[in-house]
Amino acid sequence: MSKFRPLAAFDQSGAAPYTLLPFRFTRLDRDRYVASNMAGEYAVLDRTTVEALVKHQLASDTNAYRDLASRHFLIDADSSVGRDLLALKVRTRLSRLSEFTGLHIFVVTLRCEHSCPYCQVSRQSMDTEAFDMTLNTANRALDLVFRSPAPHLKIEFQGGESLLNFPLIRHIIVRAKKINAAQGDRPLQFVIATNLALIDDEMLAFAKEHDILISTSLDGPADLHNCNRPRPGRDSYERTIAGIEKARRVLGHDRVGALMTTTKESLRQPRAIIDEYIRQGFDSIFLRPLSPYGFAVKTKSYAAYDVSSWLAFYFKGLSYIIELNRQGQRFVESYAAIILSKILTPFSSGYVDLGSPAGIGIGAVVYNYNGAVYASDEARMLAEMHDETFKLGDVHTASYEDIFLSDRLLDPLEESVALSVPMCSDCAFEPYCGADPVFHHATQGDYVGRKPTSAFCQRNMAIFRHLIRLMEDDPEVRLIFRSWASRG
Amino acid sequence: MLSLSSRGVPTRGFPAQTQRLILRLRDNVPPSTACTAADCIYVSDGEDIGIAPAWTFKRDVFDALPVGKCAVLLPEAMSYLSDGDIIALEPSKGALRVLYRRNSPSxxxxxxxxxxxxxxxxxxxxxxxxxxxxxxxxxxxxxxxxxxxxxxxxxxxxxxxxxxxxxxxxxxxxxxxxxxxxxxxxxxxxxxxxxxxxxxxxxxxxxxxxxxxxxxxxxxxxxxxxxxxxxxxxxxxxxxxxxxxxxxxxxxxxxxxxxxxxxxxxxxxxxxxxxxxxxxxxxxxxxxxxxxxxxxxxxxxxxxxxxxxxxxxxxxxxxxxxxxxxxxxxxxxxxxxxxxxxxxxxxxxxxxxxxxxxxxxxxxxxxxxxxxxxxxxxxxxxxxxxxxxxx
CATH class of the missing domain: 3.20.20.70 (Aldolase class I)
Known part of the structure; x- marks a missing residue:
């Protein structure tokens, strides 16, 4: 190969000391550290490597060096394109911010025929129409929706049981489409969150006509679901399953999604819950923690179990789901998928609770039945506990600017940029995390909160470490996780 | 493997100063059909058709063409060539390269x-x-x-x-x-x-x-x-x-x-x-x-x-x-x-x-x-x- 020059002739990395690009590291376990760069790319390193790296002593002919150069932790005399690529990736991650509020939640009624003890929004008896949103309130809220600059709009109907005020849902959808058509026809999507107990053919025909998505509640097998979700007749499960089947028949299989709520009863049976989702033909499940709001607090449901018992439940469930995937069954755990998309892709997730800055107001906004505007679903739940901290205004009296430029929104947003939050700013998991000011206000009385005693921090750090460890230790899991991440 | 170029290909009739020709090989074309300047017509039986150059694989046909007729004798190894294919030809050197084959997907x-x-x-x-x-x-x-x-x-x-x-x-x-x-x-x-x-x-x-x-x-x-x-x-x-x-x-x-x-x-x-x-x-x-x-x-x-x-x-x-x-x-x-x-x-x-x-x-x-x-x-x-x- 005399005409050809050797590798060394092209390797000038030793000619000058390498330059470190911004990165952070955090202990993964006893011997290993996770280092992450600004774009969220990570490397797992042993202590010796971390020390050599920061002292500019890492040898360029090692795989650790090549990995770190390739993932833009350092640049050297050989190549400077890493800086361009890193900038591109950071821009990509943050690009969602410029889109502003895409999800608009309408609480069309607080009435509900269920009486779930964990309910995060106080239910009202069936016949009190005082807790229904009025036509006038809905119209004013719609005007605000269409002031949003977001390129895609999604309107979600919640309750109570939203279908108890179906005439208003119908009105809002028809009117929204009309306004949208006159305004340049942005992609506009509708979701009805419902327990499906009351769904009928007429509602489904309407849903079909307007391409509406259904999001329902399924807590697990019949006994668990019915225990969690009491209603007259104790037939919540049966009605939900019948409703799912009926809705799928009319709307299509993939137009119906389900969410589960974790209770103390759930903690013992992650597999049974997952099996129930598979039995019902779902290809994913969101293993959710219970949030510290609404009735959940009043009835002590939230205090009923702590973070570590929830984590044990979560990890057991996750491990079962991974096993299913190994056997060829494609099934996704959605919370992991959200985090993995932040770890493994250049894109950010739209998930409000893990936004940095938080997704409150700018990712999603809630119009309550009475016209009050809240910065998030959790903010409205907090309000039901008589804490109006995150009430941004009222559709009847406030302008779009009043609401979205209010200090009540801008202050918590400013304080929820994890990059600048004490302790978060030093944490290697920061690119994957958020700062959830509503949670920290609710639990610690402060937008930022103290991270060492934050259940949010404790829970997410444990999950980040767990997911990374699983990927490091098993290439097959890494591939499974990569395929989950694509769905974001 | 197909042979896509050749040297020493016999040619005849081309003016001595001819540098490089781009020719599209055509099958027998009825005299009424218009030919472009770049068309090169296949002859199988010595029958001369029009003023366009001729191409053939047969030595005796090539030799029998009238005096002054432009023609190229293609080697057997290129017998895959057919209607619509395009070649570059340097008549003086007999250098030939196949530029395009109509029937090939690649x-x-x-x-x-x-x-x-x-x-x-x-x-x-x-x-x-x-x-x-x-x-x-x-x-x-x-x-x-x-x-x-x-x-x-x-x-x-x-x-x-x-x-x-x-x-x-x-x-x-x-x-x-x-x-x-x-x-x-x-x-x-x-x-x-x-x-x-x-x-x-x-x-x-x-x-x-x-x-x-x-x-x-x-x-x-x-x-x-x-x-x-x-x-x-x-x-x-x-x-x-x-x-x-x-x-x-x-x-x-x-x-x-x-x-x-x-x-x-x-x-x-x-x-x-x-x-x-x-x-x-x-x-x-x-x-x-x-x-x-x-x-x-x-x-x-x-x-x-x-x-x-x-x-x-x-x-x-x-x-x-x-x-x-x-x-x-x-x-x-x-x-x-x-x-x-x-x-x-x-x-x-x-x-x-x-x-x-x-x-x-x-x-x-x-x-x-x-x-x-x-x-x-x-x-x-x-x-x-x-x-x-x-x-």
Missing amino acids: NSLLVTERCNHYCLMCSQPPKDIDDGYIFDELELAIPLISKETAEIGVTGGEPTIGGDRFLGLLRTLKKHLPQTAVHVLSNGRRFVDPHFAAAYTDIAHPDLVVGIPIYADVASLHDYIVQADGAFDETVRGILNLKAGGARVEVRIVIIKQNVERLVQLAYFLARNLTFVDHIALMGLEVTGFARANLDSIWIDPIDYWRELTEAALWLEASGMRVSIYNHQLCTIDQRVWHVARKSISDWKNAYIPECSRCAVRDRCGGFFATGTTRHSRRISAVHDAGTSHA
Whole structure:
């Protein structure tokens, strides 16, 4: 190969000391550290490597060096394109911010025929129409929706049981489409969150006509679901399953999604819950923690179990789901998928609770039945506990600017940029995390909160470490996780 | 392997000063049919038809043509030539090259032999010569190419070295062959100039892809494989410029001993940084040119890298990227990636070995380069059951 020059002739990395690009590291376990760069790319390193790296002593002919150069932790005399690529990736991650509020939640009624003890929004008896949103309130809220600059709009109907005020849902959808058509026809999507107990053919025909998505509640097998979700007749499960089947028949299989709520009863049976989702033909499940709001607090449901018992439940469930995937069954755990998309892709997730800055107001906004505007679903739940901290205004009296430029929104947003939050700013998991000011206000009385005693921090750090460890230790899991991440 | 060029081809009747002719071979054309100046009419029985030059495979027919008749006698080895094919002919030297075959799905236009890379495994070693005449030739040939041609390649050398002439060629292709997909092979470095990248995308060809190699995720390794300092940075920036302008870009990775170790990391790098490229091809080595000369130092048996290839392909696929495996026999790769293995070897250099005749999946398999039937994986073995492979 005399005409050809050797590798060394092209390797000038030793000619000058390498330059470190911004990165952070955090202990993964006893011997290993996770280092992450600004774009969220990570490397797992042993202590010796971390020390050599920061002292500019890492040898360029090692795989650790090549990995770190390739993932833009350092640049050297050989190549400077890493800086361009890193900038591109950071821009990509943050690009969602410029889109502003895409999800608009309408609480069309607080009435509900269920009486779930964990309910995060106080239910009202069936016949009190005082807790229904009025036509006038809905119209004013719609005007605000269409002031949003977001390129895609999604309107979600919640309750109570939203279908108890179906005439208003119908009105809002028809009117929204009309306004949208006159305004340049942005992609506009509708979701009805419902327990499906009351769904009928007429509602489904309407849903079909307007391409509406259904999001329902399924807590697990019949006994668990019915225990969690009491209603007259104790037939919540049966009605939900019948409703799912009926809705799928009319709307299509993939137009119906389900969410589960974790209770103390759930903690013992992650597999049974997952099996129930598979039995019902779902290809994913969101293993959710219970949030510290609404009735959940009043009835002590939230205090009923702590973070570590929830984590044990979560990890057991996750491990079962991974096993299913190994056997060829494609099934996704959605919370992991959200985090993995932040770890493994250049894109950010739209998930409000893990936004940095938080997704409150700018990712999603809630119009309550009475016209009050809240910065998030959790903010409205907090309000039901008589804490109006995150009430941004009222559709009847406030302008779009009043609401979205209010200090009540801008202050918590400013304080929820994890990059600048004490302790978060030093944490290697920061690119994957958020700062959830509503949670920290609710639990610690402060937008930022103290991270060492934050259940949010404790829970997410444990999950980040767990997911990374699983990927490091098993290439097959890494591939499974990569395929989950694509769905974001 | 098809013979695509020949020297010492007998010609007659052409004026002595004739330099180079671009001729489209035609079957017997009724006298009433209009011929273009570039048409060359087939004669089988000595019957002269009109003033256009004649082509034949038969010596006696060639010899019997009237005095002064322009004609070319094509060698038996080119008996595949037929109506609509295009050749370049230098009558004085009897030098002949086949530029286009109408019945082939894999036509490529070689636009230059010059290159600013000197890749360890180059299948078409570059020559530092002034070959600008090739662009002249192709400008003449393109209008003669069948409008029904599905796809055509543009290759080199490094085609973009031609600069404006390269861009002009693409415009000619767009003008005369609007239905034909064009696939350019380039090292992408020229596109580091945003003006050049913009001029390229401004052509707005309806169906144009540029395939650009990235051999490693680390600059020094890529630069070493292509034997050009600074190539990695220019290529990556070139791709960014192309994608910013909306061009379609394919990344091509030839797997050799030198880059196998970082193949999976390269897949991570591409999925993370160049998520927006349109296709990624993971390619087996074509043992010809420099690859033959350097074979001992660059060869690695596919059976020794099937794990890396599988992980890289599955990672890219899981990342939502379009990925293909080229130039690998199915019996050398993991069945989990069979679905992305394509029959990628051009018809004129494709071959199988005797072992393949007993194979149950031969029809789905891309086989070998004709040049590679002697040096191939030690694990080539007929698959007996289409549902299993040993990898």
